[in-house]
Amino acid sequence: MLDRPHPTPTAPTLDPFALAKSMSGYHFIGGGYVPSRSGKTFAVVNPATGAEVARTAEGDASDVDAAVQNAAEAQKAWAKMPARKRGALVHACAAVIREHVEELAKLIALETGKALRTESRVEANTVADILEFFGGLGSELKGESVPFAPNVLSVTVREPLGVVGAIIPWNVPMLLMTLKVAPALVAGNSVVVKSAEEAPLAVLRICELMNRILPPGVFNMLSGFGPECGAPLVEHKLVRKVTFTGSVETGKIVARAAANKLIPVTLELGGKSPMIVFADCDFAKTVSGALTSMRFTRQGQSCTAASRIYVERPIFDAFVAEMKKAVDTMVMGDPLDEKTDIGTIISHDQFAKVQGFIDEGTKTAGATAHVCSAMPSDPALKKGLFLRPVIFTGLDASSRLVREEIFGPVTVMQPFDDAEAVLAEANDSDYGLAASLWTNNLKVGLDLAHRLEAGLVQINQNLVVQANLSYGGVKSSGLGKEASLEAMLEHFTHKKTIMVNMA
Numbered sequence: 001m002l003d004r005p006h007p008t009p010t011a012p013t014l015d016p017f018a019l020a021k022s023m024s025g026y027h028f029i030g031g032g033y034v035p036s037r038s039g040k041t042f043a044v045v046n047p048a049t050g051a052e053v054a055r056t057a058e059g060d061a062s063d064v065d066a067a068v069q070n071a072a073e074a075q076k077a078w079a080k081m082p083a084r085k086r087g088a089l090v091h092a093c094a095a096v097i098r099e100h101v102e103e104l105a106k107l108i109a110l111e112t113g114k115a116l117r118t119e120s121r122v123e124a125n126t127v128a129d130i131l132e133f134f135g136g137l138g139s140e141l142k143g144e145s146v147p148f149a150p151n152v153l154s155v156t157v158r159e160p161l162g163v164v165g166a167i168i169p170w171n172v173p174m175l176l177m178t179l180k181v182a183p184a185l186v187a188g189n190s191v192v193v194k195s196a197e198e199a200p201l202a203v204l205r206i207c208e209l210m211n212r213i214l215p216p217g218v219f220n221m222l223s224g225f226g227p228e229c230g231a232p233l234v235e236h237k238l239v240r241k242v243t244f245t246g247s248v249e250t251g252k253i254v255a256r257a258a259a260n261k262l263i264p265v266t267l268e269l270g271g272k273s274p275m276i277v278f279a280d281c282d283f284a285k286t287v288s289g290a291l292t293s294m295r296f297t298r299q300g301q302s303c304t305a306a307s308r309i310y311v312e313r314p315i316f317d318a319f320v321a322e323m324k325k326a327v328d329t330m331v332m333g334d335p336l337d338e339k340t341d342i343g344t345i346i347s348h349d350q351f352a353k354v355q356g357f358i359d360e361g362t363k364t365a366g367a368t369a370h371v372c373s374a375m376p377s378d379p380a381l382k383k384g385l386f387l388r389p390v391i392f393t394g395l396d397a398s399s400r401l402v403r404e405e406i407f408g409p410v411t412v413m414q415p416f417d418d419a420e421a422v423l424a425e426a427n428d429s430d431y432g433l434a435a436s437l438w439t440n441n442l443k444v445g446l447d448l449a450h451r452l453e454a455g456l457v458q459i460n461q462n463l464v465v466q467a468n469l470s471y472g473g474v475k476s477s478g479l480g481k482e483a484s485l486e487a488m489l490e491h492f493t494h495k496k497t498i499m500v501n502m503a
């Protein structure tokens with residue numbers, strides 16, 4: 001590391017602007033910061049003001065090759081280390097992250113526009129939690145002894161796959177990255193992450209912090225655009241597994257490229273998650289549950305956002321009214337301000353996409369747009385990508401707003417009359433990531449939970465992904481699971497059979 005530039009402060013820093021600047025222009029390869037081979041960089045923008053806060057390295061195939069070669073070399077010794085020792089090192093990374101929670105929270109708030117108190121700090125703490133969880137699982141990398149014949153000892157062992165390529169999105173980049181990196185490392189793989197172009201900084205700092213504990217080369221970070229940097233990572237011949245979180249469209253491209261090489265791929269894709277509210281629910285708790293379920297504090301930029309809310313007809317009007325009232329009290333403003341509940345949309349592209357959906361819904365005959373909360377008044381934020389949350393009623397099931405992932409602060413609400421009909425509507429979707437049911441009748445709730453087409457169904461709560469609970473969608477929402485022991489074993493190892501003839 002000594003021959004490399006070390007541009008960043010060693011101690012935790014609470015000035016995200018200075019930290020962002022200091023990290024400008026680098027990947028993290030082989031245990032140190034390195035600029036891109038081409039020397040090219042691109043802007044990282046604060047979406048709350050429109051100001052450039054840093055420039056990040058623009059990676060291409062030659063940077064990918066350098067990172068993967070480093071990772072492949074480092075993986076040999078890493079795989080030979082006892083699994084519990086690898087786990088202990090990953091666990092030790094959690095302590096370093098905990099010392100830097102405030103720093104990371106501010107940095108991610110700066111680059112993504114996610115509110116510090118409601119979103120960014122929560123995400124930073126979750127990173128440490130995930131590292132602690134997987135760090136304890138080293139000794140679970142067990143094989144079996146298999147009955148075959150007397151005098152033939154037949155066993156299976158879990159082996160790492162080699163270099164893992166991980167491609168991540170911008171909405172919860174620190175958490176979604178850790179769900180990949182932690183199990184991959186504990187299982188004995190090395191990792192090359194390609195960060196999302198909109199949010200490369202906080203994950204780069206995490207990579208640096210973890211590299212204070214890990215041997216050089218086992219965890220590397222590249223920034224760059226999808227086709228120029230993500231695609232060569234998937235295609236690199238030494239990459240033996242790809243794990244991806246992002247859009248369905250890009251997920252299919254990644255899966256096709258992985259199929260060409262016949263390597264396994266895990267995909268966490270989008271969602272259009274239904275929330276089903278029965279009249280017998282705990283009304284106040286469910287209204288507040290709708291706000292968290294819709295992830296309004298994150299401007300709805302979540303793959304598990306409750307973007308279709310079905311409410312039993314007798315309480316429909318009251319529910320819509322109470323929900324609007326509650327969202328109205330949420331404060332939209334500077335993401336770095338502790339008073340702020342709701343920050344910004346990530347980028348101009350995403351803003352235009354969401355605005356397009358809102359315009360289409362507003363123009364639809366019979367539909368009502370209940371526009372909530374208020375724009376921030378601070379003139380410093382006038383170029384900020386703030387969007388007032390919208391609750392739509394009166395759209396029918398064929399509307400694009402009901403069928404497509406909006407990934408913004410927009411939810412559609414519809415009344416229903418009976419459980420079978422609402423189940424059919426909820427399942428009438430290309431997606432199948434998550435769902436929630438709100439009722440005090442557990443007989444009805446459990447019956448529907450079993451029949452909903454989704455990877456995660458929650459009754460009377462709607463939490464985000466949690467360490468130890470398998471997470472991943474069905475249908476177009478993805479392939480494979482994350483976050484659990486099963487995820488580590490099935491997605492980051494292969495089972496080798498060894499037979500010994502002792503006759």
Ligand code: NAI
Nearest residue numbers: 168169195196225226227230231246247250269270303407
């Ligand atoms: P995206 O799926 O294009 O980007 C995700 C990651 O894939 C980024 O790191 C990107 O650089 C990379 N990538 C793009 N093209 C690639 C390629 N050809 N090969 C390898 N990697 C590639 O998502 P994007 O464009 O940021 O957002 C578009 C929409 O996707 C959003 O509006 C939202 O609906 C959805 N989305 C869903 C997410 C989820 O958590 N399920 C996260 C982000 C976006």
Ligand code: MG
Nearest residue numbers: 226246247250
């Ligand atoms: Mg894209």
